[in-house]
Amino acid sequence: MVLELHVWGPAFSLPSIDAQCLATIAYLSLALPKDAWVLVASSDPSVSPTNELPALRNGNTWVSRFRNIVDYLRQYSAGDWDLDAELAGLDRADSIAFTSFLDTQFPPLLALSLYVTSQNYYNSVLPAYSSQILTWPSTWLIPPQIRAAAKRASDHLGLSSLDLVALEEDRKREHSAAVAAGRLPASLPLPKAAPTITSGLATTHRFRMEAVTAAAFEPLAAMLQPAQKNYLLGGDRPTSVDCLLLGYASLAALGPESLQEAWLGEALRQKAPRVVEWVRRMQREAGLASLPWRKPERPRWVTVGNTLWNTVADATPIWRDIRANTRMREIAHSQEADLSGEERTALAEYVTGYKKDVWLSVAVVVGGVAALVGYMAHVGLLGGGEGDEEFEEEDEDEEVEVVQPELPFGWSI
Amino acid sequence: MTSERREAPGQTPDNATAAARARDFFSVPAPVKRIFDKFPLVTYPANDLPYCSWSNRQGNRLFVFTDAAGARHGRPSFNPQCLKWQAYLRFAGIDFDIVPSSNHASPTGALPFLLPALPVGNNAPIPSSKLQKWAIEQVHCEEEQQLNTRFEVYASLLDHRIRNVWLYALYVDSENFDAVARRLYVDASTTNPAVRAALALQLQQAARAELLKTSTYIDAGALEAEAGEAFEALSTLLGDSVHFFDRPNPGLFDASVFAYTHLILDEKMGWKRDRLGQLLRRHENLVQHRERLLKFF
Numbered sequence: 001m002v003l004e005l006h007v008w009g010p011a012f013s014l015p016s017i018d019a020q021c022l023a024t025i026a027y028l029s030l031a032l033p034k035d036a037w038v039l040v041a042s043s044d045p046s047v048s049p050t051n052e053l054p055a056l057r058n059g060n061t062w063v064s065r066f067r068n069i070v071d072y073l074r075q076y077s078a079g080d081w082d083l084d085a086e087l088a089g090l091d092r093a094d095s096i097a098f099t100s101f102l103d104t105q106f107p108p109l110l111a112l113s114l115y116v117t118s119q120n121y122y123n124s125v126l127p128a129y130s131s132q133i134l135t136w137p138s139t140w141l142i143p144p145q146i147r148a149a150a151k152r153a154s155d156h157l158g159l160s161s162l163d164l165v166a167l168e169e170d171r172k173r174e175h176s177a178a179v180a181a182g183r184l185p186a187s188l189p190l191p192k193a194a195p196t197i198t199s200g201l202a203t204t205h206r207f208r209m210e211a212v213t214a215a216a217f218e219p220l221a222a223m224l225q226p227a228q229k230n231y232l233l234g235g236d237r238p239t240s241v242d243c244l245l246l247g248y249a250s251l252a253a254l255g256p257e258s259l260q261e262a263w264l265g266e267a268l269r270q271k272a273p274r275v276v277e278w279v280r281r282m283q284r285e286a287g288l289a290s291l292p293w294r295k296p297e298r299p300r301w302v303t304v305g306n307t308l309w310n311t312v313a314d315a316t317p318i319w320r321d322i323r324a325n326t327r328m329r330e331i332a333h334s335q336e337a338d339l340s341g342e343e344r345t346a347l348a349e350y351v352t353g354y355k356k357d358v359w360l361s362v363a364v365v366v367g368g369v370a371a372l373v374g375y376m377a378h379v380g381l382l383g384g385g386e387g388d389e390e391f392e393e394e395d396e397d398e399e400v401e402v403v404q405p406e407l408p409f410g411w412s413i
Numbered sequence: 414m415t416s417e418r419r420e421a422p423g424q425t426p427d428n429a430t431a432a433a434r435a436r437d438f439f440s441v442p443a444p445v446k447r448i449f450d451k452f453p454l455v456t457y458p459a460n461d462l463p464y465c466s467w468s469n470r471q472g473n474r475l476f477v478f479t480d481a482a483g484a485r486h487g488r489p490s491f492n493p494q495c496l497k498w499q500a501y502l503r504f505a506g507i508d509f510d511i512v513p514s515s516n517h518a519s520p521t522g523a524l525p526f527l528l529p530a531l532p533v534g535n536n537a538p539i540p541s542s543k544l545q546k547w548a549i550e551q552v553h554c555e556e557e558q559q560l561n562t563r564f565e566v567y568a569s570l571l572d573h574r575i576r577n578v579w580l581y582a583l584y585v586d587s588e589n590f591d592a593v594a595r596r597l598y599v600d601a602s603t604t605n606p607a608v609r610a611a612l613a614l615q616l617q618q619a620a621r622a623e624l625l626k627t628s629t630y631i632d633a634g635a636l637e638a639e640a641g642e643a644f645e646a647l648s649t650l651l652g653d654s655v656h657f658f659d660r661p662n663p664g665l666f667d668a669s670v671f672a673y674t675h676l677i678l679d680e681k682m683g684w685k686r687d688r689l690g691q692l693l694r695r696h697e698n699l700v701q702h703r704e705r706l707l708k709f710f
Contacts, residue, residue, distance in 0.1 A: 052629060068635075093649035094563075096642045101569040107627070153626055180441050215565075222562035357614065376444060 002038055003028075004057040004294075005069075006048065009041035009133035012258040014250055015288055016041070016054075017128060019110060020066050023247030024054040026286040027070060030238055031081045038294040043133045046306060066247075067099075070240050083239045091233050098223065098232060098241045105216035106248035108157055111150035113264035114251065117162045120259045121147060137304065141311040157212050159205060213267035220245075221272035238285070246286065249279045318365075321358045473507065474528045475499060476514035476538075480601065484511040489675060489710055491597050491682065493579060495525040497672035498544050502527075503709050504663040505548050515602055545665060557664045564658070564666060567650055570643040571669050577624060578640035578689065579673060581633060584620035588685040596683075641692045648696035655705065663706055674703040 005028055007021035016022050028037050048055035052064040056072065063072040074082040087095055114125050130139040151160065161167060223232055231242050249268070253276050256262045269276055283289075314320050441449075477495035479488070490496045490511070502509055509527070519526050520538055527539045529547070539547050549556060558564045583594050590613075599612045624631050647670060651657055657666045676682060677689045678700065684690065693699060 050630075065635075090649055093646035094566075096646040097563070097567045097570055097650075100574050100639075100643065101566045104569045104573040155626075219562065219565040223566065225562070357618070360614070376448075 001059060003032075003036060004038055004040050006040050006042045006053060006055045006057065008053055009043045011125075011128035011132055012251075012254055015039070015291055017114075017125070017133060017251075018053065019106065019247040019251050021054040021247070022250055022288075023244045024056075024066050024069055025291065026246045026282070026288065027066070027083065027240060027243040028073075029286050029288070029291065030243065031073065031083050034292060038292045040294050040296050041133070042296045044138070044303065044307070046303075046310065066244065083237070083243070086235070087233070087239065091235070094233055095239060095241045099244060101219065102241070102244050102248055106252065108154040109212065109216055109264060110248065110251050111154040112157065112159055112162060113254075113259070113261075115147045115150035116154055116160065117261050117263075118165045119261045122165070123260045124258060138307050141307060145311065145314070157208070159208055159212070162205065209263060209267070213264070214271060217268055217271035217275070220275060224272070224274050224278060238282070242282065243286070245275075246279060246282045249275055250283065253279050318358065318362055321361075473509035473530045474512050475502065475509045475525055476512045476518065476527070477525045478515070478598070479511055479513045481513060484513045487511055487710065489679075489707075490525075491676065492524065493576075493672040493676055494523070494541065496675065497668050498525050498527075498541055500663075500668035500671050500706065500709070501545070501665050502548060504668060504706075505552050505554050507548060507551055554664070557658070557660075557666060561658045563650070567647065568666065568669065570646060571673065574639045574643040575673050577627075578636045580620045580623055581631065581636050582684075582686070582689050584617050585624070585631065586686055590617065592683055592685040637688055637692065640689065644693055644696055644699065648699050651698050651702060653698070656702075663709075667702070667706060670699070671703055671706045674699055675707065678703055 005024060007016045007025060008018040009016065011017040014022060015025050025039060028039075043053075045051045045053050045055075047053075048057075048062045048064050050062070050064045054066065054069065055062055055064040056069045058076070063069050070082075070084075074085075079085060084092075084095060113120060115121050126143055129143045134142055151163070154160070230236070231238050232245060233239055233241065252268050253265050254262060255265045259265070475498070477490040477499055478492035479490045479495070482488075483490070487510075490499055499511065514524060516522055516524060519540075521540045523541065525541050525544075527544060527547070529539060545556070548554065582589055584590055594616065595613055598616060599609050602612065603609060621631065624636075656663045657670065658664075660667075663671075674693060677684075677693050
């Protein structure tokens with residue numbers, strides 16, 4: 001049986017645009033014989049039941065995520081395809097800790113660099129998606145979803161202002177709100193954006209960027225000391241954590257030839273110059289230039305319709321929650337899922353609890369709207385002239401949108 | 414399209430303009446505007462700070478999640494973030510009093526924070542992110558991050574892997590939430606059932622949102638497997654030493670580990686589903702490490 005690895009498609013002369021996919025490709029390329037696997041750039045997470053890429057397919061079995069794929073390959077080959085087999089003691093502990101470190105530090109930085117920084121997203125990443133990776137109409141649907149997820153994932157770094165387009169939109173919205181509220185005359189034009197916003201990256205970002213990149217790259221530089229070390233854990237052959245670093249650092253090291261604002265690559269060159277060299281050497285060693293590609297299937301109308309349906313569903317507030325919840329329940333109840341009995345009950349319980357919350361939020365929205373309408377009827381606001389009745393519906397729409405978002409304050413726990 | 418005809422705010426529109434406005438999709442609808450014109454109805458003066466027996470103490474005061482009895486005896490807090498800093502200051506030999514508090518009282522929205530006896534700068538409270546710097550200035554202990562390159566790397570196990578599984582075990586797991594978190598965080602803060610229900614919901618939502626930041630769905634099995642690996646790595650790192658990184662005295666890393674291991678193994682927490690405890694008890698040296706450090710309290 002030939003294993004199929006499904007990944008996000010190629011971009012920036014790398015075999016994939018996603019770091020986890022790159023890491024998995026490198027791992028398979030280093031651990032498996034060439035004829036044992038094929039690489040399919042399907043670029044559609046819905047191919048796998050968990051709705052994630054990278055996903056490895058072996059007949060009817062699907063495994064997703066880098067770590068799970070590594071574990072599955074070890075079990076499947078009875079220990080033959082395992083780069084970590086020789087690790088013991090402190091090396092194994094280091095491998096676990098490095099993996100955790102890379103998984104914590106890199107995804108938010110890559111999200112900021114590729115998706116949140118608007119120059120990079122609109123000038124490099126979006127064109128890559130539409131020309132090489134996706135087909136119409138997914139090009140309209142999938143990149144904005146990934147971008148929204150990237151914004152959520154990098155929110156805590158406090159650099160969301162790298163998204164200049166959103167800033168500009170906020171400014172316009174504030175302006176039109178001020179006009180609508182009668183605070184500004186409509187004839188007053190929108191003031192020109194401040195020069196810091198239009199010319200490249202604002203200097204105000206610099207300090208924050210220094211701090212977040214230093215937190216990730218300085219320990220990384222220390223990990224690759226001393227200079228004669230070929231792999232992260234010493235040793236004379238690569239391990240899974242090298243593959244993971246290769247995946248993340250390949251994207252982090254992208255220079256100005258690929259991205260318009262290559263601030264992340266610059267920071268990496270400055271703070272961990274050896275990593276850039278190391279990445280180039282590892283890319284050659286992992287043979288990323290010659291991979292067993294297989295053409296993905298042409299998208300059929302069913303798949304296209306499916307993607308469209310999923311996008312609409314996931315963009316609708318309450319429906320989205322119900323869907324997420326059903327997906328979890330399916331995982332909990334499917335017998336094939338690799339869960340112990342206890343875990344399955346726990347997951348099922350969690351899902352049922354979650355479902356209650358969803359219905360509670362539906363009830364809150366409906367109750368809120370009813371209370372508002374009732375109050376307005378009571379006070380007599382709705383009994384006015386002909387024009388007023390039209391407003392009634394509009395109010396309801398607005399109310400639904402106002403109640404649904406996050407709770408008023410965040411508990412930091 | 415009606416913008417040229419717009420009148421000054423507060424003026425009553427006549428029927429003709431009202432009809433014209435109805436067509437203007439983007440203007441604020443008149444009934445809504447009429448409601449909001451009435452706000453604010455009354456602005457109350459700010460409340461006085463609540464008086465309590467702790468407010469006239471002179472020493473350093475660390476505000477953490479704890480109960481009144483725990484605060485009197487300086488017992489460990491039941492929140493890992495608070496316990497980490499409580500333990501660190503205790504290990505560093507700094508004198509301080511514990512004050513029970515909640516997120517709502519904190520200037521940054523998160524506990525712990527410290528009010529120093531000798532004010533620094535503009536008498537502002539010190540948030541947890543600056544506590545280490547403050548402690549170094551007070552007792553001139555070393556900054557451990559500089560001493561060992563593994564510090565930051567292994568700290569990510571605690572801040573990420575173990576924190577995530579902690580969030581899952583305490584807030585998302587419904588049995589544990591009802592038995593532990595509800596008692597410690599919700600019931601302690603108010604007696605009003607409606608507020609309790611809202612607080613409980615918010616806590617669980619916040620924990621879920623935090624977990625969903627890094628993955629598309631919450632996979633309990635994967636979280637527990639990662640925590641198991643994390644404990645294994647920490648156990649290997651500790652080895653036969655008394656403290657992490659072979660230090661003569663416990664330091665920040667020991668405090669961070671202790672904050673989780675103590676709460677996971679503490680019988681007073683009353684865990685219903687003790688999966689984390691099972692994973693942790695496999696590593697005898699981590700259990701002994703916790704017992705050694707518990708003597709400081």
